[in-house]
Amino acid sequence: MRLEQARNDERDGRRVFRWGIGAVIVVVLLVVFYNVMSHRRNDAAPAGGQGISQPAPQSAPASPNGGGAAGVGGVTGNGGGGGQSQTGTQ
Numbered sequence: 001m002r003l004e005q006a007r008n009d010e011r012d013g014r015r016v017f018r019w020g021i022g023a024v025i026v027v028v029l030l031v032v033f034y035n036v037m038s039h040r041r042n043d044a045a046p047a048g049g050q051g052i053s054q055p056a057p058q059s060a061p062a063s064p065n066g067g068g069a070a071g072v073g074g075v076t077g078n079g080g081g082g083g084q085s086q087t088g089t090q
Helices: 002-043
Strands: none
Touching: none
């Protein structure tokens, strides 16, 4: 009976190993498929105005002494034009 049990155990072990290898192959294929599809989606050009656009750069940076366009305060908070400065003081 022990010889038959050893054969059955060995057969079961091989069967589990084959199923495990098959499962790993399927998981790897799914990961590769997901990566390919996600890169295709990211590489596709956005249609129309649905894409995210970057904000336009400022035309004239604020000067450190506050002398700039009306309403644009300097970093120190003493900007001209009566607008609120970047530090939050008026």
